[in-house]
Amino acid sequence: MAPAVGTILEFLKLSEALKRELRHSWLSDGRRESVAEHSWQMALMAILVHPHLDEPVDLGRTLEMIVVHDLVEALVGDVPYFDTSERKRLKQAREAQAIEEIRERLGPPTGERIKALFLEFEARETPEARFAGALDNLEVQIQHNLADFATWTAAEYALIYDKIERPCAYDPFLTALCKAIQAEAEAKLEAGGVAPERPAAPLG
Numbered sequence: 001m002a003p004a005v006g007t008i009l010e011f012l013k014l015s016e017a018l019k020r021e022l023r024h025s026w027l028s029d030g031r032r033e034s035v036a037e038h039s040w041q042m043a044l045m046a047i048l049v050h051p052h053l054d055e056p057v058d059l060g061r062t063l064e065m066i067v068v069h070d071l072v073e074a075l076v077g078d079v080p081y082f083d084t085s086e087r088k089r090l091k092q093a094r095e096a097q098a099i100e101e102i103r104e105r106l107g108p109p110t111g112e113r114i115k116a117l118f119l120e121f122e123a124r125e126t127p128e129a130r131f132a133g134a135l136d137n138l139e140v141q142i143q144h145n146l147a148d149f150a151t152w153t154a155a156e157y158a159l160i161y162d163k164i165e166r167p168c169a170y171d172p173f174l175t176a177l178c179k180a181i182q183a184e185a186e187a188k189l190e191a192g193g194v195a196p197e198r199p200a201a202p203l204g
Contacts, residue, residue: 011105017074024080025140026147033143035070035078041143042066042135049135052173055127061117062128068117069132072098081140081163082155124167134167134174138181145184149192158199160185 018036025033043066050059070078075098079091099118103111120126124133141164144152160182168174186196 007105007107011102014105015071015074018070021073021078023078025143026151027143028146028148030148035073038139038143039066039070042132042139045135045139046131049173049177050131053131054171054173057127057131062132065117065121065128065132066135068114069121069136071102071114071118074098075101081159082153130167130170131174134171137164137167138174138178140164141181141185145181145188149188152188152192157189157194158197160189160196161198 018039019034021035022032023035023038025038027033027037043063046059046062046066050057050062072095076091076094077087079087099115103115105111106114120129121132122129124130141160144156164178164181165175168178189196
């Protein structure tokens with residue numbers, strides 16, 4: 001067996017953890033969403049949305065970034081956006097260590113490419129990274145909208161505003177999609193007896 005075959009096979013065994021790592025999001029049938037399911041939905045969104053963007057993006061690179069962006073969670077787990085525990089404070093440092101471990105496990109040149117994609121996504125400086133970052137936030141709210149309102153926490157009520165608006169503000173179609181998702185979220189809040197309320201100061 002060629003060394004690369006063994007390396008890839010062992011890494012795929014590690015990445016299987018993303019199918020088991022659960023997020024703070026529930027599906028419409030009451031089951032919690034896995035990290036892998038979140039990434040898949042983001043990838044589908046990229047395929048559907050990218051033709052409508054004002055600024056062209058490389059779809060292939062965007063999809064690579066989407067697949068890679070939460071790969072570190074196979075090693076360190078998922079931390080919800082609104083978490084205030086020690087895990088949240090250490091999240092960035094732990095993920096930096098995790099992507100280094102991933103780079104080493106895969107070896108050159110694949111490890112370097114995976115790390116570069118992860119860092120590009122985190123920096124949000126390229127058209128592809130901005131697009132993927134916007135989808136990352138939008139997918140979360142779409143899934144919340146599909147879930148039973150009983151799964152929402154009070155901390156999530158205001159996240160339908162600035163948290164998803166800011167990443168989408170650079171593009172008209174993403175802005176329109178964001179507003180449609182917000183409208184569904186507001187309707188869900190009202191149906192649950194909660195008055196939608198935009199926070200006085202930006203979130204995050």
